[in-house]
Amino acid sequence: MELTVKKAKLWMEALNEKIQKHKEYLSELDQAIGDGDHGVNMARGFQEVMNKLSDADYATPSDLLKDVAMVLMSKVGGASGPLYGTAFLKMSMATKNKEKLTEEDLTLAVEEAIKGLEQRGKAQLKDKTMLDVWIPVHHYMKQNSPIDWGNLEATAKGAMEATKELLALKGRAAYLKERSVGHIDPGSVSSYYLFQTLAETMREGD
Numbered sequence: 001m002e003l004t005v006k007k008a009k010l011w012m013e014a015l016n017e018k019i020q021k022h023k024e025y026l027s028e029l030d031q032a033i034g035d036g037d038h039g040v041n042m043a044r045g046f047q048e049v050m051n052k053l054s055d056a057d058y059a060t061p062s063d064l065l066k067d068v069a070m071v072l073m074s075k076v077g078g079a080s081g082p083l084y085g086t087a088f089l090k091m092s093m094a095t096k097n098k099e100k101l102t103e104e105d106l107t108l109a110v111e112e113a114i115k116g117l118e119q120r121g122k123a124q125l126k127d128k129t130m131l132d133v134w135i136p137v138h139h140y141m142k143q144n145s146p147i148d149w150g151n152l153e154a155t156a157k158g159a160m161e162a163t164k165e166l167l168a169l170k171g172r173a174a175y176l177k178e179r180s181v182g183h184i185d186p187g188s189v190s191s192y193y194l195f196q197t198l199a200e201t202m203r204e205g206d
């Protein structure tokens with residue numbers, strides 16, 4: 001299965017729908033351990049992404065992902081904009097000039113996104129951040145060829161749910177120390193939505 005420009009656009013449409021539908025839930029999670037605005041910020045950012053993509057034509061998925069990155073960096077407040085913007089920008093850079101992205105291309109793109117997230121967020125696995133979803137998903141992608149997208153989605157979901165038991169070591173949640181345990185990280189949930197909608201898009205076929 002390959003990610004074409006058409007599929008990349010469908011992926012972003014599905015992700016936007018998911019975030020708009022669950023924006024209150026994302027903000028509720030963030031009220032418990034953060035600023036309380038993750039859902040609102042992400043919903044606003046991805047609506048702006050849709051506005052941008054609806055009027056544009058792209059030669060490659062990389063070009064589309066770059067525009068997603070630029071919109072998120074400029075339109076999303078808090079930590080989410082720079083982090084998600086960095087992730088999409090690194091994915092764009094890793095797949096430059098390719099008209100279709102193979103599963104190997106996508107695996108490399110996720111790997112580069114993780115490097116960008118680690119550098120920008122100064123976080124690592126088990127810090128109770130979005131990386132706690134991205135890293136297990138990447139491990140799954142590297143170890144499984146061809147990728148079973150249903151299993152990838154399940155990997156992302158399990159990783160997201162596992163953040164509930166983690167002690168936050170980065171971001172505003174880290175100030176809560178032990179009180180951060182027992183809450184799912186909101187960034188891990190929006191990251192789950194990202195991989196869930198990617199999996200759904202890839203499973204739909206051409």
